[in-house]
Amino acid sequence: MSALSAEHATIPVMGRLAPHTGRTELLAHIAEAARQIRIQDLKLVHYAGAGHIGGDMSAIDILATLYGAVLNVGPDNVEDPERDRFILSKGHVAGALYTTLAAFGFIPVEQLATFLKPLSALNGHPNRRKVPGIEANTGPLGHGLPIAVGHALSAKLDVSPRRTYVLVGDGELQEGSNWEAMMAASQYQLDRLTVVVDRNRLQQGATTKETNDLDPLQDKAAAFGFAVVEVNGHDHGELLDVLSSVPFRPGKPTFVIAHTHKGHPISYMSNNVAWHHKVPSTAEFELALEELEAAAHPRFAKEL
Numbered sequence: 001m002s003a004l005s006a007e008h009a010t011i012p013v014m015g016r017l018a019p020h021t022g023r024t025e026l027l028a029h030i031a032e033a034a035r036q037i038r039i040q041d042l043k044l045v046h047y048a049g050a051g052h053i054g055g056d057m058s059a060i061d062i063l064a065t066l067y068g069a070v071l072n073v074g075p076d077n078v079e080d081p082e083r084d085r086f087i088l089s090k091g092h093v094a095g096a097l098y099t100t101l102a103a104f105g106f107i108p109v110e111q112l113a114t115f116l117k118p119l120s121a122l123n124g125h126p127n128r129r130k131v132p133g134i135e136a137n138t139g140p141l142g143h144g145l146p147i148a149v150g151h152a153l154s155a156k157l158d159v160s161p162r163r164t165y166v167l168v169g170d171g172e173l174q175e176g177s178n179w180e181a182m183m184a185a186s187q188y189q190l191d192r193l194t195v196v197v198d199r200n201r202l203q204q205g206a207t208t209k210e211t212n213d214l215d216p217l218q219d220k221a222a223a224f225g226f227a228v229v230e231v232n233g234h235d236h237g238e239l240l241d242v243l244s245s246v247p248f249r250p251g252k253p254t255f256v257i258a259h260t261h262k263g264h265p266i267s268y269m270s271n272n273v274a275w276h277h278k279v280p281s282t283a284e285f286e287l288a289l290e291e292l293e294a295a296a297h298p299r300f301a302k303e304l
């Protein structure tokens with residue numbers, strides 16, 4: 001296997017479609033972005049020989065929808081105080097975030113070839129001081145949601161319409177800090193805060209159920225004062241609808257349970273706990289690439 005190099009950083013820059021683009025065209029654009037992000041992310045993990053590919057694949061449809069059609073942030077306004085904020089709390093899927101940022105023009109595509117190399121800005125966990133578009137340093141689980149609550153409270157105090165989104169892992173929700181932050185979000189009626197849970201039901205090495213069960217998650221989040229909504233986390237249309245509806249319920253923060261599969265949609269990887277941070281062999285890489293390259297857009301939706 002050759003080491004990660006410039007020839008492996010090939011994702012096309014997708015960019016954003018014009019405002020008022022029709023829904024069908026927009027969803028096709030997001031689906032193609034997600035497919036390209038998966039192909040590039042697979043190459044990063046395979047050639048770098050490290051990464052968290054299962055959780056990357058689980059989250060990519062959510063990332064592509066947010067950056068492709070929801071967040072009012074792009075390469076030209078990453079410093080604008082009124083930009084929307086997105087925080088990747090499950091920071092171990094940094095590779096998926098870097099690839100998404102490259103797909104939407106925040107960082108040069110060639111920079112992806114530095115992933116995990118000594119002195120690279122593209123570390124195993126995201127660093128806001130090194131990479132444009134990253135809002136928080138994450139990796140130690142349980143901190144992104146509290147940071148997001150701070151951002152949302154700050155926006156409210158500014159009487160600003162800017163929105164805050166945070167993506168958490170479901171295993172990550174076992175950290176108590178999340179629930180303290182959720183109490184505060186509800187207390188301050190932060191209805192421009194959206195928490196998205198990547199509900200793949202797996203964590204590192206086991207299911208969430210056998211580790212520290214979260215269910216009934218919707219009832220718990222509702223009891224903490226959130227408006228709760230469940231979506232297929234691989235369906236861009238469902239994601240787009242809910243993520244664009246802010247506030248979802250006036251006066252309440254939103255808790256989106258996005259049902260996903262770790263490793264989706266790669267046949268041998270999907271919903272397989274072994275793929276938390278395993279690296280595909282050459283044969284596994286080739287099979288995954290073939291599947292992703294052959295995949296038509298609809299294959300990514302309505303599969304759960």
Ligand SMILES: Cc1ncc(C[n+]2csc(CCOP(=O)(O)OP(=O)(O)O)c2C)c(N)n1
Pocket residue numbers: 052054055058090092139140141142168169170171172173198200202203204262
């Ligand atoms: C505080 C903390 N404990 C342990 C880890 C090591 N760790 C990295 S990812 C992970 C599993 C996370 O599972 P989940 O939140 O469900 O993420 P996903 O399934 O989306 O990969 C663990 C335990 C960590 N990063 N931070």
Ligand SMILES: [Mg+2]
Pocket residue numbers: 169170171198199200201202203
């Ligand atoms: Mg999980």
